[in-house]
Amino acid sequence: MPLVSRINLSAVLNLGVLVITLSFTACTTRSTLDAFSINADSSAPVVKLYAMDCGTLEVPDADIFGSKGEYQGVSGIMPVTCFLIRHPRGDLLWDAGLPDELHSKPDPDAAELKGIARQFVPVTLESQLVSLGVSVSDVEYFSISHSHFDHVGNANLFSGSTTILSKAEFEHMFSDESRQRPDFKRYHLLEHENVELFSGNYDVFGDGSVEILEMPGHTPGHSVLKVDLINAGTVLLTGDLYHFEQSRERRITPAFNFDIPMTLRSMDTFEALAKKERARVFISHSIVARHWLPRPPEYLD
Ligand SMILES: [Zn+2]
Numbered sequence: 001m002p003l004v005s006r007i008n009l010s011a012v013l014n015l016g017v018l019v020i021t022l023s024f025t026a027c028t029t030r031s032t033l034d035a036f037s038i039n040a041d042s043s044a045p046v047v048k049l050y051a052m053d054c055g056t057l058e059v060p061d062a063d064i065f066g067s068k069g070e071y072q073g074v075s076g077i078m079p080v081t082c083f084l085i086r087h088p089r090g091d092l093l094w095d096a097g098l099p100d101e102l103h104s105k106p107d108p109d110a111a112e113l114k115g116i117a118r119q120f121v122p123v124t125l126e127s128q129l130v131s132l133g134v135s136v137s138d139v140e141y142f143s144i145s146h147s148h149f150d151h152v153g154n155a156n157l158f159s160g161s162t163t164i165l166s167k168a169e170f171e172h173m174f175s176d177e178s179r180q181r182p183d184f185k186r187y188h189l190l191e192h193e194n195v196e197l198f199s200g201n202y203d204v205f206g207d208g209s210v211e212i213l214e215m216p217g218h219t220p221g222h223s224v225l226k227v228d229l230i231n232a233g234t235v236l237l238t239g240d241l242y243h244f245e246q247s248r249e250r251r252i253t254p255a256f257n258f259d260i261p262m263t264l265r266s267m268d269t270f271e272a273l274a275k276k277e278r279a280r281v282f283i284s285h286s287i288v289a290r291h292w293l294p295r296p297p298e299y300l301d
Contacts, residue, residue: 044228044230045087045088045089045209046088047085047209047227048085048299048301049083049085049229049235049300050299051081051083051289051293051295052081052083052084052125052129053080053081053123054080054097054098054121055119055120055150055153056078056079056080056120057077057119057120058117058119059076059077060117062074063255064116064254064256065243065244066252066254067255067257070246071244076287078117078243078285079287080098080284080285081095081284081289082095084129084132084296085204085210087210089205089206091134091138091139091141092141092143092210094144094237095284096144096154096155096157096186097121097125097153098120098121098149098153099154100124100125100126100154100157102153125157126154132296136157136158136160139161140161141161141163141204142161142162142164143204143212143223143225145223145224145225145237145238145239145284146222146240147172147173147178147219148183149182151239152186155186155187155190156186156188156189158190161194162194162195164195164196164198164202164204164212165198165221166216166220166221167197168216168220168221169222169223171221172221173187200214201213209227209228211226212226215241215270216263217253217257217258217260217263218239222239222240222258222263224237224238224239231300232300233277233280234280236281237282237284238270238282238283238284240254240284240285241263241270243283244283245286248283251267
């Protein structure tokens, strides 16, 4: 069981049942899609989506991931996932996970997290890219769902890429206050000339196949990623709009959210889009998604 309760047995039972249910649903969906691949439009670009292991957070009490005690006393393991999207016109890395340096120095930053979580990086992002034949300097485009520590750990590695950021998130990241935070050193090199700022939506390759959609509230410019794949259909990557499946089902916002009403409006927008596109939704920190998504060198296309 991915989440184990020390205190709140009913909460963990709910989560356990939910995880088992969603695992079953996900497997059913996948085998259905494997059997009935969507008939490809021959003019559509061949886009590949790789889910990269960007670390793990071990959380002794997930209370902060709710604002009304929904996860109080529930401990668990939270995967941190980054995504490489390979398009004929270039590569996009979406989110930068926990820093690769934690691989050789396990958990040096535990104090920064004030006992909220322990961080582990069993395999580096850079080595996973190399195993796919991609060097860091090959990645043409870099973007993030938002600037929390577990999404920017390796951001400086991609300072040579075209960086695509929500204008609101960029202003938040480089505010006087943010410059004083410990995480600033993880992404400070992104303040360069090759930054594309957007408000609303950003079509990364100009053909509508990969779009960054601003859905703010978790942070000022939080965004999600929409990827249209020939065989797998439309995929939506949530960032931290949701942290767990139960957060999506019950519209739970974390205690450290920037603006709860704004987040709830973004959830409405997201769910309407997911329904319209009949999209498959992957929650970045979901252990269900981590188990279900193919591991490199396998990919969704
Ligand atoms: Zn976050």
